[in-house]
Amino acid sequence: xxxxxxxxxxxxDGDAIAPSDLRGFIEAYTAGTVPDYQMSAFLMAxxxxxxxxxxxxxxxxxxxxSGTVLDLSDLPGTKVDKxxxxxxxxxxxxxxxxxxxxxxxxxxxxxxxxxxxxxxxxDKLESIPGFRTDLSLDAYRRQIxxxxxxxxxxxxxxxxxxxxxxxxxxxxxxxxxxxxxxxSIMSKKLAEGIDALVLDVKCGRGAFMKTEAEARELAExxxxxxxxxxxxxxxxxxxxxVPLGRAVGNWPEVExxxxxxxxxxxxxxxMEVVIALAGEMLALGGAAETPEAGRAxxxxxxxxxRALTTFRRLVERQDGDxxxxxxxxxxxxxxxxxxxEVPDTAGPYVTDLDALKVGQAAVATGAGRQTKExxxxxxxxxxxxxxxxDAVEPxxxxxxxxxxxxxxxxxxxxxxxxxxxxxxxxxxxxxAVRDRYTADGWTGASG
Ligand code: URA
Numbered sequence: 001x002x003x004x005x006x007x008x009x010x011x012x013d014g015d016a017i018a019p020s021d022l023r024g025f026i027e028a029y030t031a032g033t034v035p036d037y038q039m040s041a042f043l044m045a046x047x048x049x050x051x052x053x054x055x056x057x058x059x060x061x062x063x064x065x066s067g068t069v070l071d072l073s074d075l076p077g078t079k080v081d082k083x084x085x086x087x088x089x090x091x092x093x094x095x096x097x098x099x100x101x102x103x104x105x106x107x108x109x110x111x112x113x114x115x116x117x118x119x120x121x122x123d124k125l126e127s128i129p130g131f132r133t134d135l136s137l138d139a140y141r142r143q144i145x146x147x148x149x150x151x152x153x154x155x156x157x158x159x160x161x162x163x164x165x166x167x168x169x170x171x172x173x174x175x176x177x178x179x180x181x182x183x184s185i186m187s188k189k190l191a192e193g194i195d196a197l198v199l200d201v202k203c204g205r206g207a208f209m210k211t212e213a214e215a216r217e218l219a220e221x222x223x224x225x226x227x228x229x230x231x232x233x234x235x236x237x238x239x240x241x242v243p244l245g246r247a248v249g250n251w252p253e254v255e256x257x258x259x260x261x262x263x264x265x266x267x268x269x270x271m272e273v274v275i276a277l278a279g280e281m282l283a284l285g286g287a288a289e290t291p292e293a294g295r296a297x298x299x300x301x302x303x304x305x306r307a308l309t310t311f312r313r314l315v316e317r318q319d320g321d322x323x324x325x326x327x328x329x330x331x332x333x334x335x336x337x338x339x340x341e342v343p344d345t346a347g348p349y350v351t352d353l354d355a356l357k358v359g360q361a362a363v364a365t366g367a368g369r370q371t372k373e374x375x376x377x378x379x380x381x382x383x384x385x386x387x388x389x390d391a392v393e394p395x396x397x398x399x400x401x402x403x404x405x406x407x408x409x410x411x412x413x414x415x416x417x418x419x420x421x422x423x424x425x426x427x428x429x430x431x432a433v434r435d436r437y438t439a440d441g442w443t444g445a446s447g
Pocket of ligand 1: 085112166175180181182184185
């Protein structure tokens with residue numbers, strides 16, 4: 001194998017690296033024989049000069065095979081997962097996974113934690129008292145066989161090279177690179193033992209990818225890597241300029257998810273995203289002929305209560321308190337501490353709400369973490385957020401604040417108010433799903 005220094009120089013100078021050399025380099029880093037300083041230099045060169053398609057494939061492969069690659073092929077059903085590139089108020093997995101399972105498609109899901117202004121499914125689930133996300137891979141396997149749904153965190157055995165590399169990227173300003181993000185996401189997803197994958201690639205102020213061009217490139221890279229590994233993969237490009245739903249924070253989002261599973265909030269952008277992803281998953285999982293037929297089946301499970309029952313079973317099986325699922329208001333510690341009022345100067349309609357600013361304000365309530373080591377307050381965040389298109393009156397309730405922090409509530413109020421724009425006319429409602437990408441190319445939102 002060439003020396004680490006020569007591989008770094010090749011990437012620095014824009015020369016191609018042989019896939020086998022890149023694999024060897026990653027293996028050596030994972031084994032501890034390449035030090036962090038050399039990998040940091042390589043990552044920065046990759047960040048600046050990009051990776052070729054064969055290099056991105058080799059990096060994914062090396063990270064995937066650095067740990068256990070689960071084989072669930074002996075279990076019945078086509079196992080389908082969904083992954084989001086991350087956003088604010090993104091509680092989609094909590095609603096989507098039970099819907100898809102209730103339609104007969106097994107959903108094995110390995111999720112992540114929130115970092116910075118974006119939330120993470122694991123933190124949301126752990127806000128349910130008792131809920132365990134640290135299952136062993138044996139328990140994960142058993143649960144998918146017996147219940148058809150399991151949601152856990154990445155274990156030490158899964159893609160350990162990604163865990164090491166991600167920690168290094170986090171402190172070397174090399175996270176925001178499309179091929180590095182794609183390889184990181186896909187190595188973890190392909191290790192889950194899934195048969196098909198749907199990606200929710202978020203685009204806008206509150207997403208990693210701020211522009212549509214970047215989001216499209218990420219979607220294309222992710223789908224290509226999935227297909228190269230013989231895992232049918234599709235991506236939806238969805239809006240993340242405005243938070244999804246009316247709650248941001250861990251338990252506040254679980255409460256909203258339960259409401260959605262009960263059939264409330266049907267005509268929202270949140271449910272548009274959930275149902276669109278469900279349609280794709282059901283079509284890939286063989287439970288519907290087309291995504292459109294899948295969307296109709298998905299709604300049925302909400303209407304007849306099967307999706308909520310599936311969520312309840314998931315919580316029970318992973319040791320969570322089903323009492324709070326049945327009666328979310330039974331948690332006194334989750335009650336709001338204060339309200340944010342509509343400013344006196346506001347026009348009669350909310351015209352915009354900046355997802356990034358809301359996400360950052362939510363971190364200030366204690367709902368998020370700035371570094372991986374920070375603890376989150378499970379019940380902190382915002383609820384009852386007024387959204388673009390809502391009519392408001394000065395002095396009315398703009399949102400509710402949930403926090404245990406004793407700091408300045410006025411500063412929190414001001415931060416949230418600064419995320420809003422008001423005007424005389426309601427804005428036009430735009431679709432949450434902007435486009436759809438498959439191995440055949442971009443198809444338009446509805447497929
Ligand atoms: N999510 C991941 O899993 N990896 C990245 O690199 C970025 C987001």
